Amino acid sequence: MRFKDLYSKIISKEPYNDMDIFFANYENFEEIPLVSRYSRLKCLEEEMSSDGVSDFLTGFAAFLLSTLRLLDASRGNDVFFAITFTDFEGGEEQGVLVPNIFIYPKPASVGFLEKIRESHSGLASQEIKEIKRHFSNCGLETAFDFYESRFHDAACGEEIVRVFAVFKDHNSPPIHTKNKN
Numbered sequence: 604m605r606f607k608d609l610y611s612k613i614i615s616k617e618p619y620n621d622m623d624i625f626f627a628n629y630e631n632f633e634e635i636p637l638v639s640r641y642s643r644l645k646c647l648e649e650e651m652s653s654d655g656v657s658d659f660l661t662g663f664a665a666f667l668l669s670t671l672r673l674l675d676a677s678r679g680n681d682v683f684f685a686i687t688f689t690d691f692e693g694g695e696e697q698g699v700l701v702p703n704i705f706i707y708p709k710p711a712s713v714g715f716l717e718k719i720r721e722s723h724s725g726l727a728s729q730e731i732k733e734i735k736r737h738f739s740n741c742g743l744e745t746a747f748d749f750y751e752s753r754f755h756d757a758a759c760g761e762e763i764v765r766v767f768a769v770f771k772d773h774n775s776p777p778i779h780t781k782n783k784n
Contacts, residue, residue, distance in 0.1 A: 604650050612646045613638055625671055625706055626680060632712070634687055634703035637664055641697045653698030654740075661686075661734075662741040664702035668770070671704070683712040686747075686768040688734050700737065705767065719767060723750040734766045746771060 618624045619635055627633075637660050638644055647656045664686045671684050685705040694700040707715055727735075731749050738744040752765045 604646070608646055613643050616640075616643060619667070619704070622671075622674065625684075625704065626674070626678065626682070629706060629708055630711065632705060632707040632715075634689065634705050636701050636703045637667070638701050641693070641699065641701075644697075644699055648699075654737075656698075657694075657700045657737050658740045660699070660702055661737040662743065664704065665738075665741065665743050665746075665768075667704060672770070681709045683707040683709075683715060688730070688766045688768075689764070691730055691733075691764060700733070702768075716769065719750045719752060722752065728753075728764075730764050730766050734768065738768065 614620055617635075617637070617639060619637075624635065644656055647659060651659065668684055668686055671682075675682050675684070683706075687703045687705040688694075688700055689703060690701060728751055731751055735744055735749060738747060738749075747768045748771050750767045750769065752763075752767070754763055755761070756763050
């Protein structure tokens with residue numbers, strides 16, 4: 604697989620093709636999926652298994668999240684970023700879990716992570732186990748904390764599950780070093 608193909612078949616068709624989408628003036632949180640149409644995953648599915656595609660997307664989301672943290676710090680913004688997984692039914696149907704980039708700017712996000720930590724039961728649900736497996740397959744599990752939000756949505760009559768993957772050092776800004784040469 605060539606990066607050029609990945610770009611032309613997936614990234615160029617997604618809103619994050621312009622990374623400024625992550626720094627728009629959102630009043631509340633937003634989630635931007637890495638892939639908004641399962642049909643765009645065909646190029647990856649030709650190269651690897653469904654589990655491999657989920658692993659690939661997980662690793663790509665971690666790369667993108669790391670990049671966003673660096674951009675956020677260099678711009679002087681203060682945005683809470685995480686990787687989220689929400690479409691577990693679609694994952695079962697399609698065989699691929701698609702991560703989202705979760706964006707929540709301040710001041711609205713103040714205390715949000717603490718609320719998620721407090722409401723998280725600490726038990727490893729089936730969904731968290733599945734997500735951790737993909738992070739582990741990428742060698743990334745130890746770099747992240749995992750939390751779950753689960754509630755019943757009366758409007759649609761369904762249980763909504765969201766798994767958050769947050770860098771363990773979330774409260775520490777990325778370290779910047781300057782080349783002195």
